Amino acid sequence: MTTPQTTGRTGDGRGGRGGRLPRRRLTVADVTRVTPHLLRVRAEGDLAGWTADGPGSHLKVFVPSTDTGTAMRTYTVRRFDPDRGELTLEFGIHADGSATRWASAAAPGDTLEISGQARGGFVPRSGxxxxxxxxxxxxxxxxxxxxxxxxxxxxxxAVVEVTDPDDRIEVSGPAQPTVTWVTESGRPGGQLMTAVASMPYPQEPTEVWVGCEAGVMREIRRHLLAQGARTARSDSPSPGAVLLHTRAYWKLNTANHSDHDTGDDD
Ligand SMILES: Cc1cc2nc3c(=O)[nH]c(=O)nc-3n(C[C@H](O)[C@H](O)[C@H](O)COP(=O)(O)OP(=O)(O)OC[C@H]3O[C@@H](n4cnc5c(N)ncnc54)[C@H](O)[C@@H]3O)c2cc1C
Structure with a gap:
């Protein structure tokens, strides 16, 4: 990723001043099964001027759908190489859904469209x-x-819930991250709530980022707010606080759930 970085998770794939930047059409170069429930799709095309604003930024993906003609779904920039015109996405494979069906059948030469930019990357604040x-x-x-x-x-x-222990991956970086893996049992995301409930409340300046099913995200959010955490809005003072970045990544029994759902309506 070699693009400018900004703090916050506020992006919506729109261009500046509310305008939408034109979509780009990409061609699938290869598809790799990373784990039983994770497919990596590397796509190529004209990405000159296309931008992503930091690690974990998201974009809209437009793929053919048997139900609606075209389905628009939200995915994360896993890798972006502007010089080579390459964008890599990773699709979690769950039971159903247009994007999941498309990725499961994707092959080199297939095409997809993407929004004009990716937004909402996460960079921790100073302090x-x-x-x-x-x-x-x-x-x-x-x-x-x-x-x-x-x-x-x-x-x-990180605490990550996977549906199958074989879906664990190696994650490394300069910060030498520690990942605790939990396996889905009962309702999706339930083991995340259990893990959070058993953690001591952070005593140091901490940013907590939550991305999971909408209902579970709300439970985790409520639990941490009740202990004194604050939402990480751009005007929040940073030092010493536990700041929350929450977002529903999907919602049970709901297709194409809004990517703006941060649980603030609770
Ligand atoms: C900011 C953001 C970034 C995201 N990045 C990624 C990413 O990089 N990779 C990725 O795989 N997903 C990502 N998602 C989640 C993805 O957008 C949703 O899972 C989306 O609903 C998948 O579309 P679909 O067409 O397969 O299913 P939909 O048609 O939207 O839903 C069909 C059915 O499947 C269920 N469903 C949807 N998603 C899941 C799931 N994850 N697990 C179990 N059941 C589900 C729904 O409740 C519904 O009943 C991201 C979401 C957001 C908000």
Missing amino acids: TSRVLLIGDHCALPAMASILESLPAGIRAE
Whole structure:
């Protein structure tokens, strides 16, 4: 990733001043099965001027759908090489859904469209000494990208729920991140809430990033807010606080859930 970085998770794939930048059409170069439930799609095309604003930034992907003609879904920039015109996405494979079906069948030569830029990457604020990421298998591309990017000296940790222990991956970076893997049992995301509930509340300046099913995200958010955490809005003072970045990555029984759902309506 070689693009300018900004702090915060506010992106919506729109261009500046509310305008939409034109979509780009990419061609699938190769598809790799990283784990049983994670497919990596490397796509190529004209990405001159296309931007992503930091690790874990997201974009809109437009793929053919048997139901609606075209499905628009939200995915994370796993790798972006502007010079080679390459963008790599990773698709968590779950039971159903247009994007999942498309990725499961994707082959070199297939095409997809993407939004005009990627937004909402995460860079810790100055003064943050610990970053704690909490998420499920479809947030793993974002969490891995963020963990790989954190500088040495930050305490970098993640709790990741996967559906199958074979979905664990190696994650490394200058901060030498620690990943705690939990396996889905009962409802999706339930083991994340259990893990968070058993953690001591952070005593150092910490940013907590949460990406998972909408209901579980709200439970984790409520739990941490009740202990004194604050939401990480751009005007939040940083030093000494536990700041929360929360986002629903999907919602049970709901197709194409909004990528703006941060649980603030609770
Ligand atoms: C900022 C952001 C970044 C994201 N980045 C990625 C990424 O890099 N890789 C990735 O795999 N996903 C990512 N997601 C999640 C992805 O957008 C959703 O999982 C999306 O719903 C998948 O689309 P679909 O067409 O397969 O399923 P949909 O048509 O949206 O949903 C069909 C059914 O599947 C269920 N469902 C949807 N997602 C999941 C899931 N993850 N697990 C279990 N059931 C599910 C729904 O509840 C619904 O019942 C991201 C989401 C956000 C908000």
